[in-house]
Amino acid sequence: xKKFDDEANGLKERAVxxxxxxxxxxxxxxxxxxxxxxxxxxxxxxxxxxxxxxRSWRLALGWALGCVLVAxxxxxxxxxxxxxxxQARIAAGQRAAKQQKQLREQQARAQVSDEALLAEVDSDVAxxxxxxxxxxxxxxxxxx
Amino acid sequence: xxxxxxxxxxxxxxxxxxxxxxxxxxxxxxxxxxxxxxxSSTRDMDLAETLxxxxxxxxxxxxxxxxxxxxxxxxxxxxxxNLEKDHWRNRxxxxxxxxxxxxxxxxxxxxxxxxxxxxxxxxxxxxxxxKQVWSAVKGLSERQRTVFLLRYVEEQELREIAAAxxxxxxxxxxxxxxxxxxxxLELGGKR
Numbered sequence: 045x046k047k048f049d050d051e052a053n054g055l056k057e058r059a060v061x062x063x064x065x066x067x068x069x070x071x072x073x074x075x076x077x078x079x080x081x082x083x084x085x086x087x088x089x090x091x092x093x094x095x096x097x098x099r100s101w102r103l104a105l106g107w108a109l110g111c112v113l114v115a116x117x118x119x120x121x122x123x124x125x126x127x128x129x130x131q132a133r134i135a136a137g138q139r140a141a142k143q144q145k146q147l148r149e150q151q152a153r154a155q156v157s158d159e160a161l162l163a164e165v166d167s168d169v170a171x172x173x174x175x176x177x178x179x180x181x182x183x184x185x186x187x188x
Numbered sequence: 189x190x191x192x193x194x195x196x197x198x199x200x201x202x203x204x205x206x207x208x209x210x211x212x213x214x215x216x217x218x219x220x221x222x223x224x225x226x227x228s229s230t231r232d233m234d235l236a237e238t239l240x241x242x243x244x245x246x247x248x249x250x251x252x253x254x255x256x257x258x259x260x261x262x263x264x265x266x267x268x269x270n271l272e273k274d275h276w277r278n279r280x281x282x283x284x285x286x287x288x289x290x291x292x293x294x295x296x297x298x299x300x301x302x303x304x305x306x307x308x309x310x311x312x313x314x315x316x317x318x319k320q321v322w323s324a325v326k327g328l329s330e331r332q333r334t335v336f337l338l339r340y341v342e343e344q345e346l347r348e349i350a351a352a353x354x355x356x357x358x359x360x361x362x363x364x365x366x367x368x369x370x371x372x373l374e375l376g377g378k379r
Contacts, residue, residue, distance in 0.1 A: 081300035082224035
């Protein structure tokens with residue numbers, strides 16, 4: 045029994061040793077790989093490549109187009125607003141002129157009708173007394 | 189008096205020159221290592237280059253305040269780790285911004301092997317192992333990954349890792365243990 049236990053323990057230890065060995069190997073490879081990668085990147089020639097330059101141009105062009113678009117929409121909006129305000133001002137002026145004209149016409153009409161009324165009253169007052177009533181009118185004058 | 193002032197000015201200039209020369213030496217010595225750590229941590233070549241630049245810029249600004257309590261490497265590594273942390277935090281906060289993701293995939297990262305004397309078959313096996321480790325690293329938390337890379341890629345001591353990350357040695361050990369368990373699992377072994 046003891047023999048079997050020893051064998052089992054031995055196998056277990058060997059498995060653990062094997063795992064440790066694999067781990068050690070993996071860590072060693074990992075370290076070497078990172079070092080190789082880092083060295084390759086660190087010592088690579090750093091040139092201002094065409095691609096970077098192209099990207100910069102594209103970026104600048106994008107920004108310029110964006111600015112133009114924004115400026116265009118802002119100025120368009122302002123122009124439209126100005127146009128609308130101008131139209132409203134003209135319409136208001138026209139309305140005011142029309143109202144004034146109407147007022148003047150009304151006043152003129154009112155003046156004309158007053159004059160006609162006065163003329164009518166005058167004509168009524170100035171009418172001659174009928175001949176049948178003339179003696180009565182004379183009598184009234186005498187009593188005065 | 190005037191001669192004294194001139195001498196003082198010369199001494200300051202000489203001291204400045206000496207500091208600049210010393211910093212230049214530090215850059216030359218440690219730049220590849222900082223870059224390598226950032227590259228393995230981000231798997232993004234452009235980002236690693238940018239963060240390395242920022243790291244040395246920051247180090248240059250604060251070179252006067254570096255007291256030498258830790259090694260220059262540990263100090264630089266601490267700056268690099270913080271910059272990387274800030275980068276991811278900012279990116280999370282500004283998720284609506286269109287940020288380009290340049291991280292290479294695991295296959296591409298695993299392609300790199302030193303041109304050794306091993307056979308093609310051995311190289312294939314090694315590539316497979318490297319891919320498995322990358323796969324495990326991808327699944328690690330930020331801290332676990334940092335600790336793992338510092339230990340197994342940069343081959344730093346636990347106390348150096350603790351100083352660079354600002355963690356205690358015990359915490360570093362715990363993170364490392366979990367990271368290794370993850371790698372073991374990925375390699376097909378037991379936890």
